[in-house]
Amino acid sequence: MTTLDAAFDILQCPSCGAPLVAADGGAKCAERHHFDRARQGYLGLRAAHKGKGAPASGDTPEMLEARERFQSQGFHDAIAAAVVDAVPVESRGWLADLGGGTGWYAAHVLDARPELRGVVLDASAPAVRIAARAHERLAAVSADVWTGIPLRDGSVDVALRIFAPGSAAEVRRVLAPGGRAVIVVPHADHQRELGHGLKLLKVPAGKAEEVAASIPDATLVSSVEVRQRVELSVEQALDAVFMGPNAFHQDRAKVEKVLVEWQAPISVTLAVTVVTLQLDA
Numbered sequence: 001m002t003t004l005d006a007a008f009d010i011l012q013c014p015s016c017g018a019p020l021v022a023a024d025g026g027a028k029c030a031e032r033h034h035f036d037r038a039r040q041g042y043l044g045l046r047a048a049h050k051g052k053g054a055p056a057s058g059d060t061p062e063m064l065e066a067r068e069r070f071q072s073q074g075f076h077d078a079i080a081a082a083v084v085d086a087v088p089v090e091s092r093g094w095l096a097d098l099g100g101g102t103g104w105y106a107a108h109v110l111d112a113r114p115e116l117r118g119v120v121l122d123a124s125a126p127a128v129r130i131a132a133r134a135h136e137r138l139a140a141v142s143a144d145v146w147t148g149i150p151l152r153d154g155s156v157d158v159a160l161r162i163f164a165p166g167s168a169a170e171v172r173r174v175l176a177p178g179g180r181a182v183i184v185v186p187h188a189d190h191q192r193e194l195g196h197g198l199k200l201l202k203v204p205a206g207k208a209e210e211v212a213a214s215i216p217d218a219t220l221v222s223s224v225e226v227r228q229r230v231e232l233s234v235e236q237a238l239d240a241v242f243m244g245p246n247a248f249h250q251d252r253a254k255v256e257k258v259l260v261e262w263q264a265p266i267s268v269t270l271a272v273t274v275v276t277l278q279l280d281a
């Protein structure tokens with residue numbers, strides 16, 4: 001049985017919230033909502049779009065490539081280690097990586113916690129295509145975690161939300177008794193230097209405190225700051241800018257021109273807080 005087959009134990013219909021069962025190479029619920037399983041091995045759980053604006057489409061292939069290059073060069077290893085540390089060694093059951101992208105963090109945790117199985121949920125189809133191959137104990141689902149997480153109430157033992165959007169009420173709903181949420185938020189000065197001379201998106205301060213208070217009936221287990229200074233080439237600095245939401249607002253050629261003028265190595269602060277919350281057992 002694949003991990004995606006096993007994940008039917010925890011998946012629910014994004015349209016009506018009923019449990020999902022495997023059907024016709026995809027999934028269906030009792031209300032006859034049907035969802036396809038892609039050839040690339042992920043399940044598409046997108047509800048019909050309601051509300052204003054375009055549905056969340058998530059990161060583009062170019063953003064994912066920039067993030068993969070940046071992560072593979074070790075710049076986020078200290079963050080990944082802090083995330084793994086936040087997940088108890090004896091953890092078992094299901095991990096859900098919300099806005100989990102390519103599954104890079106989920107794979108780190110699964111490598112270190114052999115009794116866990118995981119599912120990455122992300123709005124980006126190119127991301128979950130990669131996540132579907134990231135780890136044998138990891139399933140991948142395309143989903144909008146902002147409008148509703150297609151996981152059953154109390155089904156998740158470890159929820160990750162790393163540099164990603166999401167509703168605290170939904171995280172609370174899917175967590176099992178005793179379950180943990182591990183949430184990584186950038187510090188106000190994360191990649192601050194790259195904002196000099198470039199109109200990059202600002203990170204509002206105070207987010208970690210908000211996150212810690214966001215699930216009122218959970219206990220704050222820890223709030224760990226991971227801070228380092230890295231020396232980046234122009235290419236690496238470009239990846240640092242274009243792997244995140246700035247990619248939707250910035251012109252690559254213009255940013256490259258500014259970075260070349262600065263001259264490498266470009267010294268950049270990486271600073272995040274890893275907030276861990278736990279429900280009573």
Ligand SMILES: C[S@@+](CC[C@H](N)C(=O)[O-])C[C@H]1O[C@@H](n2cnc3c(N)ncnc32)[C@H](O)[C@@H]1O
Pocket residue numbers: 056057058059067098099100101102103104105121122123124127143144145146147161162163164165243244245
């Ligand atoms: C900055 S990336 C972080 C990815 C991953 N957690 C990591 O750190 O490697 C943010 C991710 O959130 C996803 N995303 C954005 N809006 C979303 C939504 N409404 N529902 C699900 N995923 C979303 C993007 O596609 C992207 O993969």
Ligand SMILES: [Zn+2]
Pocket residue numbers: 013014015016017018029030031032033
């Ligand atoms: Zn349904």
